[in-house]
Amino acid sequence: KQEVTQIPAALSVPEGENLVLNCSFTDSAIYNLQWFRQDPGKGLTSLLLIQSSQREQTSGRLNASLDKSSGRSTLYIAASQPGDSATYLCAVNSGNTPLVFGKGTRLSVIA
Amino acid sequence: EAEVAQSPRYKITEKSQAVAFWCDPISGHATLYWYRQILGQGPELLVQFQDESVVDDSQLPKDRFSAERLKGVDSTLKIQPAELGDSAMYLCASSFGLGEAFFGQGTRLTVV
Numbered sequence: 001k002q003e004v005t006q007i008p009a010a011l012s013v014p015e016g017e018n019l020v021l022n023c024s025f026t027d028s029a030i031y032n033l034q035w036f037r038q039d040p041g042k043g044l045t046s047l048l049l050i051q052s053s054q055r056e057q058t059s060g061r062l063n064a065s066l067d068k069s070s071g072r073s074t075l076y077i078a079a080s081q082p083g084d085s086a087t088y089l090c091a092v093n094s095g096n097t098p099l100v101f102g103k104g105t106r107l108s109v110i111a
Numbered sequence: 112e113a114e115v116a117q118s119p120r121y122k123i124t125e126k127s128q129a130v131a132f133w134c135d136p137i138s139g140h141a142t143l144y145w146y147r148q149i150l151g152q153g154p155e156l157l158v159q160f161q162d163e164s165v166v167d168d169s170q171l172p173k174d175r176f177s178a179e180r181l182k183g184v185d186s187t188l189k190i191q192p193a194e195l196g197d198s199a200m201y202l203c204a205s206s207f208g209l210g211e212a213f214f215g216q217g218t219r220l221t222v223v
């Protein structure tokens with residue numbers, strides 16, 4: 001059974017810092033991995049999708065990497081802004097099973 | 112921009128009453144998911160549809176929950192009777208096959 005873990009559970013940084021969020025999964029036989037953002041009381045917004053054959057994806061100040069063999073992914077946020085404050089969720093798609101989520105990392109960027 | 116539509120956004124219901132949520136996926140997305148998210152936790156799958164067929168409902172509490180997608184387009188999730196422990200965010204998502212999943216804004220259910 002696929003299990004997804006996100007570390008840290010919460011993170012507080014001053015504005016302008018670069019930061020890394022971590023995601024690990026137990027079964028490396030994945031089809032793709034997706035990073036989401038969730039604002040309080042809202043739904044999930046897809047940030048980046050990495051296919052199993054890819055090593056990284058970039059969108060603006062966000063860069064996600066994937067090391068399938070070690071069961072790890074990282075989300076790098078450059079030059080953080082207060083508007084980046086949200087919960088970031090990692091989810092793994094193993095092909096024949098639906099998305100399995102971690103519990104998320106709650107990020108606070110302090111102005 | 113195409114998006115997943117959910118209604119209502121918020122629902123307050125009394126214990127033992129029936130409640131229903133509606134989801135309209137992105138046009139052309141054959142795969143539809145219903146997830147439940149308890150505050151502070153990640154979403155957990157309730158049911159997955161491929162067109163009108165249920166692919167996975169192993170985590171759906173079938174004694175009180177039901178889900179349907181009659182024409183393979185929009186979907187309804189029902190709870191009857193609601194219990195206090197059902198208070199949560201109910202999220203609908205859709206995808207084209209195993210591709211990127213897109214989520215709606217969710218329905219926040221409070222059972223009193």
